[in-house]
Amino acid sequence: MAGGEQGADQKRLMDGVYAFHRHIYDFTRKFYLIGRDLLIRELDVPRGGTVLEVGCGTARNLILTAKRFPDCRLYGFDISEAMLETARKSVAKHGLSDRITLAQGDAGAFDLQTLFGLAQVDRVFMSYTLSMIPPWVEAIELGAKALAPGGSLHIVDFGQYERLPGFAKRLHFKSLNDFHVFPRRELPAVLKRIAGEQGLSMEFRSLWRGYFWRASLIRPAG
Template sequence: MSDTAETANLMDAVYRHQRHFYDLTRKYYLLGRDLLIRDLAPPDNGVVLELGCGTGRNLIAAAKRYPTVQFYGLDISNHMLQTARTNIEKAGLEDRITLIQGDASDPDAINPLGISVFDRVFFSYTLSMMPIWREALAAGLTYLAPGGRIHIVDFGLQERLPGWFKSLLLKWLASFHVTPRADLKSELESLAENSGASCRYAPLYRGYAVAAEIRIDG
């Protein structure tokens, strides 16, 4: 079995049942997602890609906020995409949100969309779940149009939170195959330097989460 198929099976197993109540529970601890959507600020008539789109929650919120923009979502889990399609149809946004199944770390995964570059690419609490997250970031960078940006929000290192809270949180996250990326900042800085881009990285909520951005000048 390939690594992609193995990861897809794992994610389907994790979310087979969770997807039905995922959004109801995650709003309490996936903090900073709406800040990311606010900061996207894509150009009018632009195109935006979410890598690891899950239930479609972020795509729907962003499509409502930016009514002239086309949105695309990729996820490796077929179960999550089934839920996302249902949610998008309920929101009446099928004409502005397109979904595709694929591995975010594969730079060819978006080829079936027929779009080579995007104005914005974003990751929302997905890099901490991706086994080869560095490759996913690198792939996302190749999708950016001149002047484009990658936006990221994910779990931080809880550096300013009590030790007992950090210990419990990390143990709980591990049960869902989630690992905050201790070297996310250095990886982003390296990618930005190698591509002539700029990088922004900021802890949120005393380090509970982190917001980051890579910007390609254009």
Template sequence: MSGLRHGALMDSVYRRQRHVYDLTRKYYLLGRDPMIRDLAPPPGGTVLEIGCGTGRNLIAVGRQWPDARLYGVDISQAMLDTAQVAVERVGLCGRVRLGRGDACDFDPQALFGQARFDRVFISYALSMIPDWQGALEQAARCVAPGGRLEVVDFGQQDRLPGVWRRALFGWLHAFHVTPRADLPQAIEAVASRIGATAHGRTLYRGYAVRGGLVRA
């Protein structure tokens, strides 16, 4: 699926949902806030979220790390419009810059005047991106030397009841969400190609997976 087609699809899916997205997703997008607490950017550092959606996570980062400079990219203009309103409402518009782009091939220098970032994170977005491996590669390219990429997304529910797994995966499919079974291996492969160190683990009995890399 092309970037333009995927952007149109995401706009159609979230044009109405965006207004209640954060209220509903807080009950099952588990592991986001612990990841944010672990970001620990350097003083005055830069943080990029790929697939920033409503801006909820960037606002949480801004509150947790008040001197960080924040950037968010998303393919859905509907979500970016919601994010801009949210950022302005909490008084962070001077610290947050948002841009529209395809997670697989956006140009951060053109969007933000910044090519590399101290922290890059992706929260429950790779499971919605058709070329998710391409998005992972692009995210790694955006990490500055000594910086980190952090990812959290749906796991394979491997230590949860089978009926739960089937019900969840069926429900997610209705929203064009596909948990990536080989996400940990993909992170390791990207890390190996760029000389970075990978890490990963499952959370909540396999409900979610968290991983990332540290760039030399």
């Protein structure tokens, strides 16, 4: 399937899934999307820096990042217009429309210049996004290429429950799959490959006995 057709299909799917769930998304997800706030704390955005969230959803993470790092400019995009409608309202409600810019875009084929008029950014993050999008490998590759010198890409997503009981993994993964969420077993290997190809360093942690994985790719400053 051509990339444009795949993106259009994914947009229709996500708009359908979140037509209702966007209204209760932040309340319900706080109970099991663990590690999002840890990611935000560790972004360490430089003064006056730029931050991009791939798959920004309701803009919950962008808003928290803006409050934690008050000197940065933030950008986010999502394939779902339904989620973006909620995101725009939330950003405006928090008085952050002058610092957070939102756009509709496909994580597997995005272009910073086209979406936001930017050549590169200091930080990119993906919070429980990769397990929801078919072109997840392309999203990482493009996110890494968007990094300025000294920039870093940060990921948090479901792990593989490596040190949890097998029945817990089966039950939870079944519930996730029902909502088109598929934890990416190949993530460490993909990150290692991309780091090697783009000359990046890599950090990887399995937390909460493998419930969630936390990873970073860092571009050298020089």
